[in-house]
Amino acid sequence: MRRLKVMIVCGFGVGSSVALRFTLDAVLKEEKIDVETFCSDSFVGPGEDYDIVFVSKELEYLFVKNRQPRVVIRNFISKDEVREKGIEPIRKLIEERK
Amino acid sequence: MLKDYITPDLIALQIQVADWRQAVRAGGELLVKAGICEVRYVDAMVKAVEEMGPYMVLAPGLALAHARPEDGVKKIGMSIITLSTPVEFGSESNDPVKLVISFGGVDNKSHIGMLQELAMFLIEPANQLLLEKANSIEEVMSAFEKS
Numbered sequence: 001m002r003r004l005k006v007m008i009v010c011g012f013g014v015g016s017s018v019a020l021r022f023t024l025d026a027v028l029k030e031e032k033i034d035v036e037t038f039c040s041d042s043f044v045g046p047g048e049d050y051d052i053v054f055v056s057k058e059l060e061y062l063f064v065k066n067r068q069p070r071v072v073i074r075n076f077i078s079k080d081e082v083r084e085k086g087i088e089p090i091r092k093l094i095e096e097r098k
Numbered sequence: 099m100l101k102d103y104i105t106p107d108l109i110a111l112q113i114q115v116a117d118w119r120q121a122v123r124a125g126g127e128l129l130v131k132a133g134i135c136e137v138r139y140v141d142a143m144v145k146a147v148e149e150m151g152p153y154m155v156l157a158p159g160l161a162l163a164h165a166r167p168e169d170g171v172k173k174i175g176m177s178i179i180t181l182s183t184p185v186e187f188g189s190e191s192n193d194p195v196k197l198v199i200s201f202g203g204v205d206n207k208s209h210i211g212m213l214q215e216l217a218m219f220l221i222e223p224a225n226q227l228l229l230e231k232a233n234s235i236e237e238v239m240s241a242f243e244k245s
Contacts (some may be wrong), residue, residue, distance in 0.1 A: 011150040014206050015164045015213070019156055022217035042150065057191055058153035074191040076156040077220045 004035040004093055009059060010058035013041030020054060020076040027083045033090060039061070051093055054086060100219055102243040103212045106235045108132055114229070118187045118195065119144055121179065122163045125200035135202045136170035141202065147187065155189035160226060160232035162200075163200040174209050176201035176216070180230055191192040196230045219245045 008024065010016035021023050025037055035098040040048050045055075046062050053063055054071045071086045108128050115121045115128065126140030142165035147154055176193035177200045191205045199216065203209030219225050232238050 009154075011146065011153055012164070012166060013203070014203060014209070014214075015162050016156040018210055018213040019162065019217040019220075022214050023221060026221065042213060056153045056156070056188075058151045075158060077217060077226075078157065078223060 001097060004052070004090065004097070005092065006035050006037045006052055006061060007045060007048055008037060008039050008054045008063070009042060009045040009086055010039070010056065011042050011059070012084060013039045013045070016056070017041075019038065020082075023079055023082050024086065027079050027087065030079075031083070031087055032084045033087070033094070035090060035094070052089060054082075064076075064092055100215045100245055101239060103176060103215065104173075104178065104239075104242060105132070106239060108175065108236050109121070109238055110179045111232055111235065112180055112182040113209065113236070114182050115185060118137065118147065118161075118185050120196065121161070121181060121185055121198050122147065122200065124179045125163055125179045125198045127158075128179070129175060129200055129202060132175060132176035133137050134171065134173055134177075136172065139170035139202060140164055142166065142169035152187040152193075154187040155187045155192040155195055157226070158192045158219070159184065159194070159196040160192070160220070161187055161195045161198045163198060164202065167202070167206070171202035171204050174201075174203055174212060176212060178229065197226065215245075 006019040008021045029061045129135045143163045146222040179198045186193045
């Protein structure tokens with residue numbers, strides 16, 4: 001089975017999203033969840049092949065037309081916030097694929 | 099380790115600025131002085147916030163300023179400034195900003211390690227507080243050495 005593709009988006013895909021990916025990877029490791037995480041930017045991101053997107057409030061509007069779920073994160077370096085908002089939807093998607 | 103990427107000349111603490119533009123320029127100026135980027139890169143960082151909104155304020159009180167490698171980066175590096183009076187970037191959730199980290203990368207990959215080191219340091223809430231409150235560069239450098 002293909003691993004779940006979790007996309008993390010920021011303006012250029014090389015700054016803020018890298019920090020958020022680091023935080024998310026740390027939480028996923030603690031929760032023992034195996035998925036693929038990758039960063040993208042505000043131009044390419046909306047058209048990428050992904051299953052769920054992590055994004056800031058400011059850039060959320062880019063994804064409102066997409067069918068995939070969104071997780072809006074306020075503090076990109078908070079493991080608590082990423083865990084609270086992000087883990088349940090990821091687990092749900094994994095469950096749905098079984 | 100973070101100290102591999104930051105030297106004391108790339109840190110300025112408790113500086114006074116009037117608005118977010120001045121804050122980004124102050125961080126960029128350190129990069130220019132250290133030969134990390136050209137002056138036009140600093141303009142590009144300001145433009146990036148203007149055009150794409152304040153999403154660069156990635157955590158409460160913390161902005162990560164940067165532009166694209168082709169905007170005039172000469173070598174990979176980052177600077178850290180703290181503000182004596184926090185300024186508004188226009189971020190709904192994370193204003194006001196006290197800590198501005200500016201960086202430049204020469205491509206889309208080579209700086210990832212540097213940002214990961216930074217994230218690993220800042221993921222500990224006590225470390226962000228330490229940076230925000232620090233009054234001496236030695237204090238900051240010694241925290242980096244311990245990280």
